[in-house]
Amino acid sequence: MVYPHSWPSLGTTTEQTITVVWKSGEIVRLAVPSNSLTNPQNLKQSLDKSLNEGSETLSEKMRDCQIEYTNILKETRSKAKEEYKKLKELVQSSKEVSTNVTTEKHVIIPEGEIPKLRSETEIYNDMVKSEIDKLPIETRKIIELTGESGFEPWITVYRKPKFACAFEFHSHKNRFSLFIDKKYIEQIEISEQLAYILGFDSQVLKESCVAKFMPDMRGGVSCFHVYAPGLIEPMIIGDITAPVLRIVTIRGKQDEIIEEQFLSIQYHKLLVKEISEILIEIRTTSGSLMPFQYGTY
Incomplete structure (x- = not known):
């Protein structure tokens, strides 16, 4: 063989x-x-x-998200400064009005009507949260994931x-x-x-x-079974029966042509009395056809 x-x-x-x-x-x-x-x-x-x-596609997607998020932060920072400036002026003017004498009595403005002066950071954080809430769910998830590590590590591991x-x-x-x-x-x-x-x-x-087990560099292919379907009676192989003519232990290295000689005779019962053709199949221990890449027809 x-x-x-x-x-x-x-x-x-x-x-x-x-x-x-x-x-x-x-x-x-x-x-x-x-x-x-x-x-x-x-x-x-x-x-x-x-x-x-x-995946360059995923890294580019992350990069686009980074650019969008950076622009949001930049624009929001500018808006927060303007908002803080207006709020500060409004609070200051409200305090001045509350102590301004227009008649014989002071004009008293209730404390609840005087705007509360918030820090620029508080205004900025609220604005950022509001802008992020407007983004698609997928983008929001990415921003949440990159909160601690930033975008660059993610771009690196995607690539x-x-x-x-x-x-x-x-x-x-x-x-x-x-x-x-x-x-x-x-x-x-x-x-x-x-x-x-x-x-x-x-x-x-x-x-x-x-890993629990040692690697199997043969890919589980240590032997193959020579089948003669329709020619011989099936024999018991493990927990199944199959028309196996012989089990061959694989020798040699990759790309070699292997020649086997079988000196021991094995006897099998034939299913037919007259033989016009013989079909031989070479299969793995799992029953699938041997995945020869060349050298067969």
Whole structure:
């Protein structure tokens, strides 16, 4: 038997992804290349490359919000100064009228009718709050999120998500770990096959953690099953029955052509007496077709 070692290192042709769910409600889906990954360090570099792509669209959106908010503060500061100046003059004139003698008696203005002098800061804060309340809900949420840290850190992590979340491989533990900065990220979602390869027992991760299992750089593909459907009687494989002709342990390295010789004879009962053609399928242990990328037809 001759077969090409040409399936993806991730063990599947299905696109594997990392989904970043931000505290702002934005969601960014990053693809992980299924190129030749021979060891955990290669896989880490591939993950870093994916997390380094980020989203220029989100960073530009944040930048636009920053400009809008800065203009609001600038205009409101100017309005607050004018308002404070007018209020101060009004209070001063009210006090002068209250002590002005126009007749034999003083003209008394009730204390409640004299405007209360508020500080410029108080006026400014109220005006800013009023202007923010007029903005769309999405913009208000962004302003609330950036209140403490400012806009620049958010723009940075949108462009380079690796500053807010990052995978590390610890060779002494033989485990991957994931760092999540809760200030920016709500959760990280990993596609099923990628989570298996990394050793995580959950696809949704909400805080920094270390993988429960060792990484499987074969992507779960350590052997394949040769099927002969319609030719032989099904045999018991685990908890199912399938027309498996032979189980082959995978050898060799990526891109090599592997040749196998089977010296031990295995006997199977045939379903038909006359054979016009033989259909052979090569499947993984999960029953899906082996994801050969080339060398087959």
